[in-house]
Amino acid sequence: MTNQPDAPSAPLVLTSVVASGLPVDLGFATAARFYDVPAVFNRRPSPVEMDALRGSEGHEHLVRAGYPEVTMDVRDRRLIISHTNLGQLERGLATVIANSVDSISRAALLVQERKQDAAQTDLDERTERAAEVTRAATRVRFIPDSAPGTDTAAMTQIDSGRV
Numbered sequence: 001m002t003n004q005p006d007a008p009s010a011p012l013v014l015t016s017v018v019a020s021g022l023p024v025d026l027g028f029a030t031a032a033r034f035y036d037v038p039a040v041f042n043r044r045p046s047p048v049e050m051d052a053l054r055g056s057e058g059h060e061h062l063v064r065a066g067y068p069e070v071t072m073d074v075r076d077r078r079l080i081i082s083h084t085n086l087g088q089l090e091r092g093l094a095t096v097i098a099n100s101v102d103s104i105s106r107a108a109l110l111v112q113e114r115k116q117d118a119a120q121t122d123l124d125e126r127t128e129r130a131a132e133v134t135r136a137a138t139r140v141r142f143i144p145d146s147a148p149g150t151d152t153a154a155m156t157q158i159d160s161g162r163v
Contacts, residue, residue, distance in 0.1 A: 009109070010042070010043065011102060011105045011106055011109060012041055012042065012043065012045055012046075012049055012101055012102075012104075012105035013041070013042045013098070013101065013102070013105075014039045014040065014041060014042075014079060014094075014097065014098060014101060015039075015040050015041070015042050016039065016040055017037055017038070017039050017040075017086070017089070018038040018039065018040055018078065021036075021037075021038035021078075022035070022037065022038075022086075023035050026086075033085065034069075034083045034084060034085055035083075035084070035085060036080050036081065036082045036083075036084075037080075037081045037084055037085070037086065037089060038078045038079070038080050038081075039078065039079045039081060039097075040077060040078055040079075041077045041078065041079060041101075043077070044076065044077050045074055045077075045105075046108055046112070048108040048111065048112075049074075049104055049105055049108045050074040052104040052107075052108065053072050053073075053074055053079065053100070053101065053104060054072065054073055054074055057104060058072050058100055058104065059071065059072070061096060061097075061099070061100035061103075062096065062097075062100070065092075065093075065096040067084070067088070067093055067096065069083045070082065070083050070084050070088075070093065071083060072097070072100075079097070079101070081093075081097065
């Protein structure tokens with residue numbers, strides 16, 4: 001249990017390229033060879049996922065696959081893939097990025113699940129302790145001894161006003 005009702009429960013995936021976000025001169029001879037390509041996620045990435053994709057972990061996936069010049073940034077529900085082109089993405093970069101997103105997301109989900117399990121265990125333990133304290137408290141009885149006679153010392157204190 002966490003205080004994050006919108007915590008992701010499904011792996012993060014990229015669904016498509018945002019064609020309207022591509023350079024307007026794409027397809028012309030004057031178009032830049034490399035540019036930013038925006039892609040849409042299936043959901044909003046968690047802060048952990050965003051940090052990993054933007055940081056060295058995400059870039060290491062790209063470097064190992066032979067794309068050291070490509071970078072990634074997260075903006076809302078979009079991944080901005082910089083210094084690339086549609087051709088590179090079609091020829092394998094899209095798969096490299098999809099694998100990176102998947103491994104980062106699954107690792108983040110596993111950490112989140114472990115935190116939720118630990119929080120649930122803590123809550124269960126606190127609930128059990130509270131129940132045990134309540135049971136112990138209900139066993140306490142304030143019942144006077146049933147011995148015959150009156151405590152004369154107590155009566156003397158009451159009569160003299162010392163109590």
